[in-house]
Structures are given as C-alpha cells and as structure tokens.
Amino acid sequence: MAETREDVIRCEGIWKIFGDKSRQAMEAVLSKGLSKTDIRQQFDCVVGVQDASFTVGRGEIFCIMGLSGSGKSTLIRHINRLIEPTSGAVYIEGENVNAMNAQALRRLRAEKIGMVFQSMALMPHRTVRDNVAFSLEVRGKTEAERAKVASRAIDMVDLTGWDAKYPDELSGGMQQRVGLARALAADPTILLMDEPFSALDPLIRRQLQGTFMELSAELHKTTVFITHDLDEAIRIGDRIAIMKDGVLVQIGTPEEIVTNPADDYVAEFVAGISKLDLVTAARIMQPFAAYVQANGPQDTAAWPVGKPGDKLNELVDLAVGTDHPILIVAGGQTVGVVTKRALLRGIQGRVDAEGRAA
Amino acid sequence: MADKTFDWLNPFASIDLSIGERADGIKQWAISNRDLIQPTKRFLESLIIKVEAALQAVPPLVMLAILVLIAWQAAGRRVAIVVACCLVILGLLSPDAWGLAMTTLAIVTASVIACAAIGLPLGILAGKSDRFESVIRPVLDTMQTIPAFVYLVPVVMLIGIGNVSGVVVTIIFALPPLVRLTSLGIRGVNPSVVEAARAFGASPGQILRKVELPLATPTILAGLNQTIMLSLSMVVIASMIAVKGLGNEVLRAMGRLDAGKAIVGGLGIVMLAIVLDRITQGLGRSGRERGHLPWWQTGPVGVIARLIGRTN
Numbered sequence: 248m249a250e251t252r253e254d255v256i257r258c259e260g261i262w263k264i265f266g267d268k269s270r271q272a273m274e275a276v277l278s279k280g281l282s283k284t285d286i287r288q289q290f291d292c293v294v295g296v297q298d299a300s301f302t303v304g305r306g307e308i309f310c311i312m313g314l315s316g317s318g319k320s321t322l323i324r325h326i327n328r329l330i331e332p333t334s335g336a337v338y339i340e341g342e343n344v345n346a347m348n349a350q351a352l353r354r355l356r357a358e359k360i361g362m363v364f365q366s367m368a369l370m371p372h373r374t375v376r377d378n379v380a381f382s383l384e385v386r387g388k389t390e391a392e393r394a395k396v397a398s399r400a401i402d403m404v405d406l407t408g409w410d411a412k413y414p415d416e417l418s419g420g421m422q423q424r425v426g427l428a429r430a431l432a433a434d435p436t437i438l439l440m441d442e443p444f445s446a447l448d449p450l451i452r453r454q455l456q457g458t459f460m461e462l463s464a465e466l467h468k469t470t471v472f473i474t475h476d477l478d479e480a481i482r483i484g485d486r487i488a489i490m491k492d493g494v495l496v497q498i499g500t501p502e503e504i505v506t507n508p509a510d511d512y513v514a515e516f517v518a519g520i521s522k523l524d525l526v527t528a529a530r531i532m533q534p535f536a537a538y539v540q541a542n543g544p545q546d547t548a549a550w551p552v553g554k555p556g557d558k559l560n561e562l563v564d565l566a567v568g569t570d571h572p573i574l575i576v577a578g579g580q581t582v583g584v585v586t587k588r589a590l591l592r593g594i595q596g597r598v599d600a601e602g603r604a605a
Numbered sequence: 606m607a608d609k610t611f612d613w614l615n616p617f618a619s620i621d622l623s624i625g626e627r628a629d630g631i632k633q634w635a636i637s638n639r640d641l642i643q644p645t646k647r648f649l650e651s652l653i654i655k656v657e658a659a660l661q662a663v664p665p666l667v668m669l670a671i672l673v674l675i676a677w678q679a680a681g682r683r684v685a686i687v688v689a690c691c692l693v694i695l696g697l698l699s700p701d702a703w704g705l706a707m708t709t710l711a712i713v714t715a716s717v718i719a720c721a722a723i724g725l726p727l728g729i730l731a732g733k734s735d736r737f738e739s740v741i742r743p744v745l746d747t748m749q750t751i752p753a754f755v756y757l758v759p760v761v762m763l764i765g766i767g768n769v770s771g772v773v774v775t776i777i778f779a780l781p782p783l784v785r786l787t788s789l790g791i792r793g794v795n796p797s798v799v800e801a802a803r804a805f806g807a808s809p810g811q812i813l814r815k816v817e818l819p820l821a822t823p824t825i826l827a828g829l830n831q832t833i834m835l836s837l838s839m840v841v842i843a844s845m846i847a848v849k850g851l852g853n854e855v856l857r858a859m860g861r862l863d864a865g866k867a868i869v870g871g872l873g874i875v876m877l878a879i880v881l882d883r884i885t886q887g888l889g890r891s892g893r894e895r896g897h898l899p900w901w902q903t904g905p906v907g908v909i910a911r912l913i914g915r916t917n
Contacts, residue, residue, distance in 0.1 A: 329800060356803070356806035362804040364797060368797040370802075370815075372820060381805050385811050439804075
C-alpha cells in the first residue's frame with residue numbers, strides 16, 4: 248500500500264438489525280449495550296452486521312471472508328445500498344451513500360459500482376450482449392454505444408462471439424464471465440464481488456480467479472471481494488477481513504492474518520493454510536544483535552544470505568544446503584538471523600517466541 | 606318472531622335480519638342510476654358492434670386463413686393445422702354457424718380486452734403489495750364462485766339487456782384468473798435477478814418493464830388463456846340477457862328441447878375455444894422453445910422475410 252492512500256470506500260459503524268422492531272433494538276444496543284442474544288429475546292430481531300468499520304483504498308482488493316451466515320453478503324450490500332443500515336453510513340469517494348436521493352443512488356449504481364453475484368443473476372430473457380449492456384441501457388445510452396461497450400466487455404472476459412446467445416445456452420463458468428463483463432461494462436470505479444466463484448467447480452473457479460486477477464491487475468478496480476474460501480482470499484486479496492457472526496474479527500494483510508491471528512476463531516481458520524508463500528523472513532527473523540548476544544560472536548562468512556522480503560519457500564531453499572542459520576541482509580546491512588528452528592516454526596505458522604527476542 | 610319461542614339449539618331459525626329484502630335495494634339503486642351509465646354504455650355498445658361488423662365483413666375463408674396464419678406465427682405449424690381443422694369443422698356445423706361464431710368472437714374479444722385492461726394493473730399491484738393481495742383475494746374468490754344468476758339481474762337493471770351487459774357479466778366471471786396469475790408471475794420472478802437489476806441502477810419502473818413483466822409473461826399468458834376460456838364458457842349465460850351468437854343458439858335449443866341444435870351450438874363454442882386456447886398457449890412459449898429465434902424469424906413472417914431477403 249502506498250503511504251498516501253486514498254479511501255474510495257469508507258464504512259463507518261455499520262449496524263444492520265433485521266426485524267420489525269429493529270429501531271428500538273438499535274437504541275437499546277446503543278444505550279444499554281445489549282448482546283445479540285438479548286436482542287433476539289427482547290425484540291425478536293436478528294443482528295446481521297454488528298458495528299462494521301473499514302476502508303478500502305483506490306485499486307485495492309479487499310476480501311471479506313467468513314462462513315455462510317456470518318453477514319458478509321449483508322455487509323457488501325450496504326456499499327451500494329441494496330440494504331439500508333440500521334445505523335452507520337457508507338461513504339464512496341467521500342460522498343455519503345445513505346444521504347443520496349433515489350436518482351443519485353441509481354446513477355451511482357449504474358456508473359460507479361459493478362456487482363457480481365454468486366447466483367450470477369443474469370436475465371434469462373436477454374442475450375449475453377443485452378445482459379452486459381444493462382447498466383448502460385438503464386442510463387438511456389444509445390444502441391450503438393451499448394453495442395460498442397458490451398462487445399469490449401465481452402472481449403475482456405474471453406467470450407468473443409457469444410454475444411447473441413442466451414444465458415441458458417452457456418455453461419456455469421461462462422455465465423459468470425458474463426456476470427463479470429456486466430459488472431465491468433460501465434467501467435465502474437468499484438467492483439463488488441459477492442462470492443462470485445463459489446458456485447463453480449474447482450477447476451473453473453481457478454480459471455476464473457486467474458481471469459479476474461489479470462483483469463484487476465490491468466484495470467486497478469477498487470474491489471470488495473466476498474468469499475468463504477480463505478485460500479481464495481489469500482490469493483486475491485491485498486487485505487482480508489475475517490467476519491464472524493456479523494462482526495469483523497480481524498482486518499489485515501494475508502501475512503498478518505496468517506501469522507498473527509487475532510483470536511482462536513481466526514487461528515483455527517488459518518491453521519490449514521500453507522505459509523510457504525505468505526510469510527516473509529522479516530516476520531520470523533530475530534535481530535542479529537540479539538542473536539550474537541545469546542550465542543556469542545559468530546563467523547558468518549559461510550552463512551547463506553537472504554532478504555527480509557524472502558518468502559519461507561525461498562528460505563527453505565537456502566537452508567537445505569547448509570547447517571548454518573540464514574543471514575538476512577537489507578541495504579548492505581545485516582539485520583537479522585533466521586535459525587532452522589524459527590524457519591520450521593514459521594512453516595507451522597508460529598512465530599518462535601524463544602528464538603525471537605522481539 | 607315474538608310468538609315463537611327462541612330455540613337456543615337452532616337460533617338461526619328465529620333470527621331474521623331480512624338481509625334479502627335489504628339487499629334488494631341494490632336493484633332500486635341500479636334502476637335509479639341507470640341514466641348515469643347510459644352514455645358509457647352506448648359508447649361501448651358501438652365499439653362492440655364495430656368489432657362484430659368487422660369480423661362479419663371478412664369472408665369466412667379469408668378469416669379462416671388469417672386465423673390459421675396467426676396460429677402459425679404464434680404457436681407453430683402443428684398448432685396451425687389443428688386450428689385449421691377446428692375452423693373447418695366449425696363452419697361445417699351448420700350454414701349459419703360461422704356468422705354466429707363471429708358474433709360470439711366479437712363479444713369474447715371485447716370481454717378479454719376489458720379483462721386485460723383491468724386485470725393486468727390489478728395483478729401487478731397484487732404482485733407488488735401483500736396488503737393489496739390480501740384485500741383483493743376474497744373479492745376474486747367471490748367473483749369466481751358467486752353464481753352468475755345473482756348478478757345478472759342487478760347488471761341488467763343498471764345497464765339494460767344487450768352486449769354491454771353481456772361483457773360486464775363475462776368480466777366478473779373471467780377476470781380473476783388473470784389477476785391471480787399476473788400476481789403469481791410477478792411474485793415468481795427470481796428475486797436475485799431483480800436485485801441485480803437494482804444493483805445496476807434500474808428504477809422501479811424499469812425493473813417492472815425490463816425484468817419482472819418479461820419474466821412473468823408465460824404465467825400472465827396462462828392467466829389470459831384462462832380468462833379467454835372462462836369468457837367462452839359464459840356465452841350461454843350471457844345470451845340470457847340478449848347477447849346473440851352461439852350461446853343464444855344453445856339457449857334457444859334448450860327452450861325447445863332441440864338436442865340437435867344444442868349440440869351444434871355447443872360444438873361451435875368448443876371449436877372456438879380450442880382455436881383461441883391453442884393460439885394463446887403458443888404465445889407463452891419461451892425463447893428456448895422457439896429455438897432462441899426472435900419472433901420475426903419464425904412462422905409466416907419469417908418465411909416472407911426470408912423470401913424478401915433472397916430476392917434482394
């Protein structure tokens with residue numbers, strides 16, 4: 248992330264309580280701090296999202312990961328106000344989405360936000376081309392312009408030549424490509440992806456993830472990506488938010504989430520994740536000075552040398568050829584040491600407390 | 606009432622709210638409001654007469670060809686053949702059967718157009734609003750189940766005998782399925798598709814026109830089909846209030862115990878019903894069943910278009 252990052256999406260204290268008495272429930276929460284169970288018992292209301300705040304920078308891919316029922320689909324629908332929050336507000340490029348009138352909101356949805364759905368939600372009575380051009384059609388664009396934009400979007404997702412087909416003539420993977428093309432057609436600033444690849448079989452899913460990542464590297468769309476698959480979140484996301492029962496439990500880079508889980512819930516999630524391509528030397532090394540202090544002066548001439556940004560995978564390659572620890576050098580200066588012990592612990596996903604003085 | 610002892614086990618026999626007498630007031634109300642309704646009646650009457658005159662003016666064989674071509678366009682070649690057979694049988698039933706059938710067709714057409722004009726908006730409203738649906742449902746139940754003879758008298762008192770009254774009583778009986786199925790169709794539209802339309806900035810009106818109505822069309826057409834069938838089944842009752850056509854034949858034959866004539870009239874109605882049913886059912890075919898071709902590339906229009914395309 249660049250230092251001067253510009254927030255495109257900013258969610259502030261989003262609460263969503265479902266039920267007839269959601270207003271009263273919200274007041275009770277704010278004044279008395281009721282728990283979820285209290286709200287269910289006293290007001291017969293269900294808390295969908297609980298005090299969610301986050302920002303997404305320009306061009307960033309922000310993954311929200313959680314199991315079904317964790318409220319992630321509810322949360323993403325607040326961004327384009329398909330769902331009204333019970334409390335809190337969403338700002339897009341500084342503008343309060345919840346204060347917009349119906350017309351401004353429709354304009355925002357058609358021109359600035361593209362959305363992809365898990366269920367694809369293509370219109371079965373429209374051809375691929377007319378599906379893709381839908382957001383332009385509702386803005387009253389001319390036939391010629393629609394055709395041009397649609398064919399460009401269809402080319403982008405490698406569906407050239409399929410534009411006159413109907414959705415039911417396409418396979419699942421192709422249908423979701425249409426969904427992606429529809430979201431990209433109006434060249435929006437923001438992409439909302441609601442579990443876009445979850446309904447596809449693994450091979451097609453990989454393929455589409457690839458297409459998506461290529462496109463996103465090229466187009467730099469600010470993206471909120473919902474998934475229940477941590478592997479997917481790690482592969483795609485610049486930052487990941489873990490959501491549980493309506494609460495954002497932890498927000499961080501994939502490395503932070505995997506190496507430093509905020510609680511047992513997150514820890515359990517990341518337990519099965521391979522750290523080899525995720526964790527860097529900087530994370531597991533101990534400062535050189537501390538190492539010398541603990542083990543006495545060292546002759547480091549024969550030691551293999553790595554960089555702080557090296558992933559565990561590369562460190563393993565360095566470590567197999569020697570019995571020495573690995574020296575981490577940055578800018579000509581020795582900054583730290585990765586011992587075998589720290590490396591092995593790192594692969595397990597643990598930062599070796601004993602070996603690391605910091 | 607005073608001289609009878611009140612029987613607790615059979616209280617209804619000793620309570621008389623004289624609802625029947627009071628309800629007869631509707632007849633008085635109808636009579637006193639007659640003059641108000643007459644201008645509208647004359648206008649509708651002239652419309653129906655014009656439709657009928659137009660249908661009668663076309664020579665039967667030309668009309669037959671037109672109907673067969675419509676059937677071909679709407680429902681395909683096989684249905685066109687069925688329609689042609691039915692129409693030939695209809696014409697052969699008796700020398701004046703064709704003319705009577707056209708009179709009936711005029712009344713049915715007028716009723717169905719009126720039903721569509723009233724039923725579609727009501728159905729859309731009922732599909733959108735649970736409250737409206739719960740209000741209109743008992744009304745529709747009443748319209749469908751109350752015997753026609755109950756409203757025949759007030760309608761005649763209000764409007765007078767003739768075609769317009771016939772159309773009104775037909776609407777009362779034939780409207781409910783269109784409203785119900787329109788509502789059902791709107792409610793049956795996949796909510797995630799509607800959500801997607803919202804997410805891409807469609808207004809409620811655009812969602813209705815571009816998403817909900819197109820997707821509900823097969824169900825709505827099923828409703829229209831039912832409305833047409835019920836309209837046809839009303840023609841005999843409507844003929845009691847001086848509506849002419851096939852229904853009148855059946856009614857007169859009944860009065861004279863002339864089973865033969867009744868069969869002729871009845872079969873005529875059946876043939877007309879089959880024709881209208883097959884055509885409207887064909888309209889409901891999805892794009893997939895038509896091989897994903899737009900309508901102007903199928904049926905007779907498609908043939909003509911191809912011929913023109915070849916000569917150019």
